[in-house]
Amino acid sequence: MNDLADRVLRGELRALSRALTLLERGSPDAGSVMEQLDPHTGRGYTVGITGPPGVGKSTLVDRLAEHLRAQGLTVGILAVDPTSPFTGGALLGDRIRMQRHYLDEGVFIRSVATRGQSGGLPRIVKSMVRVLDAAGKDVVLVETVGVGQTELGIMGVADSVVVTMTPESGDSIQTLKAGVMEIADLYVINKADRDGANQLATAVVGTLQMADLSDGWNPQVLLTQAYANVGINELWDSIGAHRSYLTDSGGLQKRRGERRRTEFLETVQEELHRRITKRLSDDAGLRTLLEKIEEKAAEPYAEAMRLLDDDAGIAGVMN
Amino acid sequence: MNDLADRVLRGELRALSRALTLLERGSPDAGSVMEQLDPHTGRGYTVGITGPPGVGKSTLVDRLAEHLRAQGLTVGILAVDPTSPFTGGALLGDRIRMQRHYLDEGVFIRSVATRGQSGGLPRIVKSMVRVLDAAGKDVVLVETVGVGQTELGIMGVADSVVVTMTPESGDSIQTLKAGVMEIADLYVINKADRDGANQLATAVVGTLQMADLSDGWNPQVLLTQAYANVGINELWDSIGAHRSYLTDSGGLQKRRGERRRTEFLETVQEELHRRITKRLSDDAGLRTLLEKIEEKAAEPYAEAMRLLDDDAGIAGVMN
Numbered sequence: 001m002n003d004l005a006d007r008v009l010r011g012e013l014r015a016l017s018r019a020l021t022l023l024e025r026g027s028p029d030a031g032s033v034m035e036q037l038d039p040h041t042g043r044g045y046t047v048g049i050t051g052p053p054g055v056g057k058s059t060l061v062d063r064l065a066e067h068l069r070a071q072g073l074t075v076g077i078l079a080v081d082p083t084s085p086f087t088g089g090a091l092l093g094d095r096i097r098m099q100r101h102y103l104d105e106g107v108f109i110r111s112v113a114t115r116g117q118s119g120g121l122p123r124i125v126k127s128m129v130r131v132l133d134a135a136g137k138d139v140v141l142v143e144t145v146g147v148g149q150t151e152l153g154i155m156g157v158a159d160s161v162v163v164t165m166t167p168e169s170g171d172s173i174q175t176l177k178a179g180v181m182e183i184a185d186l187y188v189i190n191k192a193d194r195d196g197a198n199q200l201a202t203a204v205v206g207t208l209q210m211a212d213l214s215d216g217w218n219p220q221v222l223l224t225q226a227y228a229n230v231g232i233n234e235l236w237d238s239i240g241a242h243r244s245y246l247t248d249s250g251g252l253q254k255r256r257g258e259r260r261r262t263e264f265l266e267t268v269q270e271e272l273h274r275r276i277t278k279r280l281s282d283d284a285g286l287r288t289l290l291e292k293i294e295e296k297a298a299e300p301y302a303e304a305m306r307l308l309d310d311d312a313g314i315a316g317v318m319n
Numbered sequence: 320m321n322d323l324a325d326r327v328l329r330g331e332l333r334a335l336s337r338a339l340t341l342l343e344r345g346s347p348d349a350g351s352v353m354e355q356l357d358p359h360t361g362r363g364y365t366v367g368i369t370g371p372p373g374v375g376k377s378t379l380v381d382r383l384a385e386h387l388r389a390q391g392l393t394v395g396i397l398a399v400d401p402t403s404p405f406t407g408g409a410l411l412g413d414r415i416r417m418q419r420h421y422l423d424e425g426v427f428i429r430s431v432a433t434r435g436q437s438g439g440l441p442r443i444v445k446s447m448v449r450v451l452d453a454a455g456k457d458v459v460l461v462e463t464v465g466v467g468q469t470e471l472g473i474m475g476v477a478d479s480v481v482v483t484m485t486p487e488s489g490d491s492i493q494t495l496k497a498g499v500m501e502i503a504d505l506y507v508i509n510k511a512d513r514d515g516a517n518q519l520a521t522a523v524v525g526t527l528q529m530a531d532l533s534d535g536w537n538p539q540v541l542l543t544q545a546y547a548n549v550g551i552n553e554l555w556d557s558i559g560a561h562r563s564y565l566t567d568s569g570g571l572q573k574r575r576g577e578r579r580r581t582e583f584l585e586t587v588q589e590e591l592h593r594r595i596t597k598r599l600s601d602d603a604g605l606r607t608l609l610e611k612i613e614e615k616a617a618e619p620y621a622e623a624m625r626l627l628d629d630d631a632g633i634a635g636v637m638n
């Protein structure tokens with residue numbers, strides 16, 4: 001038994017941190033750790049919390065974690081922060097607020113920076129969720145910022161997806177229609193003490209009734225005031241109802257199987273990308289080609305196809 | 320001279336459509352067409368219009384196109400629509416409204432569906448912009464939906480980026496801070512007849528003053544009512560001012576060179592992904608591996624690394 005994997009399975013926090021770092025760095029050791037941990041996954045439950053900036057997702061996650069701790073459950077939090085392409089830093093802002101948990105060994109918090117321009121959820125989050133699960137966390141909360149397409153990635157990570165909005169996000173219904181409706185298992189209207197909360201709830205319910213949600217689960221719409229700790233019990237109960245529904249219908253096993261498949265495919269793609277990027281910085285011939293492309297002495301599309309179709313080119317990228 | 324490329328350069332609309340379709344389908348003929356067209360690019364100017372759903376981007380693009388036509392300029396419009404991962408269809412909604420242009424040969428409109436979960440701007444848009452440029456369009460308008468990270472892709476496509484918001488999008492300032500400020504050359508506050516427009520404009524100006532925008536251009540903040548055709552002249556004048564600034568400072572050439580470089584890199588990556596996906600559906604051994612991964616008889620991360628490190632595996636993917 002790999003010593004690190006063993007320590008993760010015993011719930012040691014430093015080992016847990018170290019395993020997540022191996023994944024983030026793409027370390028050659030990560031594969032064997034993941035293989036050791038994998039048979040011990042499947043007990044934890046993953047909840048995705050998503051929504052546009054400013055709706056109070058962090059506060060909601062914070063309150064939910066407190067509620068779970070009061071029930072004796074252990075919690076892992078993965079906070080996916082958009083990275084600025086210029087500064088390279090994650091927007092940790094109110095993450096600092098969550099330091100109140102730092103003294104509680106039952107809550108493990110990790111920020112994950114998104115890289116590049118895709119705006120999607122990093123593939124690595126799927127692997128990280130499995131590490132937290134193997135480490136014995138009863139519930140893993142994954143918090144992501146997103147609107148429309150950006151939110152879709154959370155569907156590939158979480159067992160239950162909570163889409164959060166506020167009465168103030170004026171275009172909520174239009175956003176709903178733009179794909180969010182297809183991923184949400186639960187809707188939370190936070191800051192529910194503000195004007196328009198009930199109207200928004202009615203509008204969401206109405207939009208849901210018009211939609212043909214044929215998978216058998218009727219998404220619930222909840223009102224919360226996370227800051228004042230209002231509606232958190234009800235939220236957790238609704239997540240529990242969705243979990244029971246998924247377990248009984250066989251949907252949970254199906255979701256998790258699909259997630260593993262996607263994790264494999266995405267890992268292949270990201271690792272290929274990493275290797276190509278490395279080759280491009282190491283290989284003088286390719287660097288010259290890039291310069292020619294920039295200076296319009298070569299055409300980007302055709303040169304890309306040429307690199308892929310040329311055996312030597314590809315073999316060079318791969319090895 | 321390739322006949323299709325020749326006809327695109329003469330501005331034939333059917334040839335233009337056909338060339339864009341070759342790119343979309345990843346046709347083996349696309350490379351040679353792109354190489355023929357490339358030397359004739361660089362005359363057109365590309366403007367990206369982005370912002371969250373519901374701010375009136377389509378109306379703004381529509382009005383801008385009318386304004387440009389009245390000055391005798393030809394216009395290409397690429398409308399990037401988020402695709403639902405379930406229905407597969409683009410949200411063409413108000414695209415229909417733009418049919419008024421269909422009788423005008425000087426306006427060419429194409430919808431581009433985004434695929435997959437990345438939420439990013441499809442790589443193919445960069446190549447498409449170059450086709451429209453080669454076909455003689457004076458101005459190419461690229462319309463994308465996005466908030467935060469999703470919007471960043473537009474920076475890699477457009478010479479000038481216009482970020483659109485409304486007084487009603489309550490979290491505009493927070494969204495600004497989450498990366499948008501780094502990509503916007505111009506800000507448009509649309510629906511400026513509604514409550515809060517001037518306050519929002521003041522807040523945006525204030526946020527810009529606090530930021531250290533060291534590249535020398537001071538992003539302008541404009542008020543428009545696209546529906547009533549108010550502020551469109553001023554918007555075009557401001558785009559012109561930014562164009563002059565970029566041209567004089569050398570920034571335009573720099574942006575375009577970087578864009579070509581990125582187009583090459585993204586094309587390599589997407590084409591690799593397409594080939595891997597194809598191999599996974601054609602190869603019985605890999606299909607069996609995927610089933611084992613789903614059923615937890617194999618671990619996704621370690622198997623991905625194994626496929627990449629195994630010479631036979633990679634050679635198989637590539638050829």
